[in-house]
Each structure stands twice: as C-alpha cells, then as structure tokens.
Amino acid sequence: MSKKLTKNKKKYRDKISHNKKYSLEKAIEIIKKTNFVKFNASVDIAICLGIDPRLPDQMVRGSIKLPNGIGKNTIVLALVDQERELEAKESGADYVGLDYIEKIKSGWTDNIDVIVATPSVMNKLSILGKILGPKGLMPNPKMDTVSTDIKKSIEEFKYGKVFFKSDRYGIIHSSVGRISFSNQHLLENIKEFMRKIIQSKPSSSKGSYIKNVCLSSTMGSGSVSLDIKNFD
CATH class of the missing domain: 3.30.190.20 (Ribosomal protein L1/L10, rRNA-binding domain)
Known part of the structure; x- marks a missing residue:
C-alpha cells in the first residue's frame, strides 16, 4: 500500500x-x-x-x-454561571460549568477545541492564563469566545467557526x-x-x-x- x-x-x-x-x-x-x-x-x-x-x-x-x-465536530467547553448551564447544554456545548476550572488547573483539557465564557466569569479564569494561553484556548473577546450571547457563540463554533x-x-x-x-x-x-x-x-x-x-x-x-x- x-x-x-x-x-x-x-x-x-x-x-x-x-x-x-x-x-x-x-x-x-x-x-x-x-x-x-x-x-x-x-x-x-x-x-x-x-x-x-x-x-x-x-x-x-x-x-x-x-x-x-x-466538516469537523468541534468540541466546546462552556464556562458559565450555574443559571446559564442549561442554555449552554441545549446549545450543543460538550462540557459545561465552572467545575471544569479546577479540572483545568489539574491539567485537564481533554480534546477541547474551543472554550467559551460569559464576561461575568472572566475574573475567575485569570488563574488559568498560563495553562490555556499556550494552547490557544483562553477565552478572548477578540476571538468571539467571550460573549453575553452564549447560545450564538456555541452554535457558531459547533457549526464550524x-x-x-x-x-x-x-x-x-x-x-x-x-x-x-x-x-x-x-x-x-x-x-x-x-x-x-x-x-x-x-x-x-x-x-x-x-x-x-x-x-x-x-x-x-x-x-x-x-x-x-x-x-x-
């Protein structure tokens, strides 16, 4: 062959x-x-x-x-407050919730392609900068991964943004x-x-x-x- x-x-x-x-x-x-x-x-x-x-x-x-x-299934982690977890899940996020902050601190990123977050939780993510930054996974408004419209963000990245x-x-x-x-x-x-x-x-x-x-x-x-x- x-x-x-x-x-x-x-x-x-x-x-x-x-x-x-x-x-x-x-x-x-x-x-x-x-x-x-x-x-x-x-x-x-x-x-x-x-x-x-x-x-x-x-x-x-x-x-x-x-x-x-x-043509690829994009794996999305949504870091959102508890009251928005259901919205994120229904929008297609593969992983949802702030519990993943501790997992990431322990070295977990699995096969994550994109991490999206709401502005309200960004102050909790600063400790993850050294881990997520080099991997290109740190949520950033310029990359449309920090958004108040979390439903739209997740759906666009799942589709192929x-x-x-x-x-x-x-x-x-x-x-x-x-x-x-x-x-x-x-x-x-x-x-x-x-x-x-x-x-x-x-x-x-x-x-x-x-x-x-x-x-x-x-x-x-x-x-x-x-x-x-x-x-x-």
Whole structure:
C-alpha cells in the first residue's frame, strides 16, 4: 500500500509546477486529484502576509464562520454561571460549568477545541492564563469566545467557526474544509476566509499585504500556489 501511495504521489507531484500560480478553481481540482488517503482529509490554506510579526499592532487574528463549515465536530467547553448551564447544554456545548476550572488547573483539557465564557466569569479564569494561553484556548473577546450571547457563540463554533492568527513568521494556517466537500463549497469557504483576512489588514502595515497563498491537503502531494488575483 505504501509503495502504491508513493508512486501516486510522485506521479502527481511532477504535474504541480511550483513556479506557477493557479486559479482557485484549478487549485481545488489539483488538491482533490492528488489526495490518496482513505480518510476525509482536511483542506488547508497557508497565507504569507506582508506584516512585521514582531510588532504587536501588526498581529492578524480573529475568527470567521465559514459558509459551509469545516466538516469537523468541534468540541466546546462552556464556562458559565450555574443559571446559564442549561442554555449552554441545549446549545450543543460538550462540557459545561465552572467545575471544569479546577479540572483545568489539574491539567485537564481533554480534546477541547474551543472554550467559551460569559464576561461575568472572566475574573475567575485569570488563574488559568498560563495553562490555556499556550494552547490557544483562553477565552478572548477578540476571538468571539467571550460573549453575553452564549447560545450564538456555541452554535457558531459547533457549526464550524474557525480561528486564525498570524504566526511568528507572518503566516496564517487554517483548515477551510474537507476533501469530501464539493468544489463549489470549498470555493465559497476559501473566498470567504480570504475576504476576512483582507479585512483584517492592520492599519500600520505598509506595502503588499497578501504575498503568497497556498492550498494543500493532509498527506497530499504538496501545496499548490494560488494566483492572488483570485482575491482582488
């Protein structure tokens, strides 16, 4: 099986020109043709930004609800007061309640993807900053994980709302769907994601903002560079 996979990868890798910029439609076709894994692979985007990642005011971060979700069950922990626990459970949260604060202090985060909280409990979470911060799980108003409308927040993240944040190299990495998605659904997700990134350009960033955009799939045959004119 591994030998066949290697032959397939080599066959299609030679067809991807790393000096060429592809249209979004063509790139999606290539990603699908060069995917050979048997599981429902993630389709990922990498965006190289013309920012100075050393400057705090040029960090690009936020969240976006993609029109077709990401094809993944997002595990949500809701840290809310007791009177809102039922609302959080009915909204789809997998774990609910302030009892989880003590569990987190003991090292528990299980397979949590997102932690949402109401503003009223944030003063109780400050002790968790050193644990949740490095994992990217600390509730933050800028990431829409601190909200008075806890029902809306939970439902959006369960549906497939995603976070994005530029890394120390000024690159944003994110999933934009699954290989099983139709070409049209992937197209819609990618365009919406890029629209949000463009809207998030820091006012202090000068010159070319979007430098390079690539698509790839989990264990696929390489990344495909996109023509940034796709997003004018």
